[in-house]
Amino acid sequence: MTTAVTLPTEVMSQEEKSLGQVNRQMIVILDFGSQYSELIARRFRETQVYSEVLSYRTTAAQLRKLNPKGIVFSGGPNSVYDKNAPKCDPEIWSLGIPILGVCYGMQLMVKQLGGEVTTADLAEYGKASLHIDDPTDLLTNVEDGTTMWMSHGDSVQKMPPGFDLLAHTENTPCAAIADHERKLYGVQFHPEVVHSIGGSALISNFVFQICNCKPTWTTEAFVEEAIREIRAKVGHKRVLLALSGGVDSSTLAFLMHRAIGDRLTCVFIDQGFMRKYEPERLVKLFQEQFHIPVEYVNARERFLSALNGVTDPEEKRRIVGHEFIRVFEESSKELGPFDYLAQGTLYPDVIESADTNMDPGTGERVAVKIKSHHNVGGLPKDLRFKLVEPLRKLFKDEVRKVGRSIGLPEEIVQRHPFPGPGLSIRIIGEVTAERLNILRDADLIVRQEINRRGLYNEYWQAFAVLLPIRSVGVMGDKRTYAFPIVLRIITSEDGMTADWARVPYDVLEVISNRIVNEVKGVNRVVFDITSKPPGTIEWE
Known part of the structure; x- marks a missing residue:
C-alpha cells in the first residue's frame, strides 16, 4: 500500500x-x-x-x-x-x-x-x-x-x-x-x-x-526551508487555506502566516460533519487568540444533500472532496482572486491514496490503493488553484514537532487526527441528519470520558462509529430496536500501523452506560479490538 x-x-x-x-x-x-x-x-x-x-x-x-x-x-x-x-x-x-x-x-x-x-x-x-x-x-x-x-x-x-x-x-x-x-x-x-x-x-x-551522515534534518531546518520555499513559490500572490482545526491545517496556517502574512486567507468550511461544538470553538480560537482571520462558510445543507443516498465509502470521499473544492472556488470569488490553495496534506495521506501502481513494462502490481483522502484522491481534474502543500512529505509526529516549534498551543498539537470527510465516514452507509446527531452525541461522550481520566494523550485516536443496523434491546421493561455504537480507541506512533488500546474496563463501562442512557436511538455499545493491519483505523 x-x-x-x-x-x-x-x-x-x-x-x-x-x-x-x-x-x-x-x-x-x-x-x-x-x-x-x-x-x-x-x-x-x-x-x-x-x-x-x-x-x-x-x-x-x-x-x-x-x-x-x-x-x-x-x-x-x-x-x-x-x-x-x-x-x-x-x-x-x-x-x-x-x-x-x-x-x-x-x-x-x-x-x-x-x-x-x-x-x-x-x-x-x-x-x-x-x-x-x-x-x-x-x-x-x-x-x-x-x-x-x-x-x-x-x-x-x-x-x-x-x-x-x-x-x-x-x-x-x-x-x-x-x-x-x-x-x-x-x-x-x-x-x-x-x-x-x-x-x-x-x-x-x-x-x-x-554512510557518514550528520544529523542535520531538524525541525528548525525544515521550518526555515519551508518558509523560503513558500515565499519563492507564491511570490506576491494570495493564498486560500483550507482550515479544519486539526494539527495539520493549523500548523500549516501558522507556517503560511509566518511566511506570507496578510496574503493568507483562512476559510473554514462547515460541511456539517464536524464533531459537536467544534466549528464555533475553532473560529473563536483562531480569531481571538491567534489573531489569524478566518472566513466561516456554512455549507451543511449542501454537503448533506450531495451525500443523499450514497453508501459507498470511496464515493463519499470523492463527493466530499469535490464539494470541498467547489465551495472553496465559490468562496474565493467572493473574497477576491486567489492563485493558490494551501492544504495540510501529509505523507500518510499520499501513501494510502496511492492508485494501483502498475509497471508499464510488466504489469507488475507494486502498490495498492487502500482509500482516497479528500485532499488527495478527491480533487477534481479541473482544479483551477495551484496547490501549496509544505507538509506533504512529513509524518504526523513530525508535523506536531513543527507545530510546537512555531507556537501552536498544545491543545491543538495533541488533537487526535480527524478525517477530512469528518463524521460522514464514521457513519457506515447512508449519512442522514438523524444519524449525524446520534453520532455527535456519542462521540462527545467518548472524548469527555477519555479527557476526564487524563487518557487523551495516551491514545492516537478515540472515537465512535455508527453502524447502519439495528438490534433488539430492553430499556425500562420495554423493547427497543436501535443503533449500535462502535468504540474505536487505538494506539499508534505514526498512523501507519496501530493497535487497539487496552482501555480500563471501568472507563469502557462509564462510556457505554452514558451513551445508552443519554443518546436517543442507541441501545448497544461494542468495542473494536482490531489492529492495523489487517484493519484500518477508520471504518471507511
Missing part, C-alpha cells in the same frame, strides 16, 4: 533542488512494494537524517544526480523468481553508494550479484533471535540474541562473491550479510518495525558509521 515517486529525467534538477536545499545529506529508499517502505523512511528520519521513498524504477543516473549518502532497498510481496518480480537498474550497484537491502531487497541484491536464493525449508514469520557472527560495522552495539522481526518465505542459499556472513537465526543461515569493501549490506529481517529490538541501533550504524 505504498506509493513511490519515479523522478523523470526532465524534472530531476527541480526535484534535486527541492530535496537538496532542505538537507543535502539524504537516504533514498527504493520501494519494491513493501507495506513498510514509508516506515523505513520514518525510522531513518528519527536519526535526524532526511529520507524519502522513490520507485524501484528510479535509474542509476537519476540517483547520481540526487547524490544520496545511502540507499535502502525495501522489502516486497514478491519472490525474486516471480515472472514479473520488480528489479532495480543494475548500474546502481556500481554507484559507490552504500546500500542496505531489507528482506526482498536483500534477496534481489544476492540474485543480481551472483548468489542464490531458494524457497526456505521453513518460512519465518514473527519474532526471531538474531545470533551475531560479526559484531562490527552494521551490527556494532547490536546485542547477540536480540529479537528481530521476520517475514519471508525465500532465503539466501549462497552469498555472492565478496560477501561475508554477519548474522544468522535458527531457521535462516544468512540473516545478515555484507560486502564491506563495496559497502553493500543485506538483512533478511525488518529493522524498521518496533518489534525488532536491535533495529534502531542497526539503522543508526548504517546512517552514521557506513
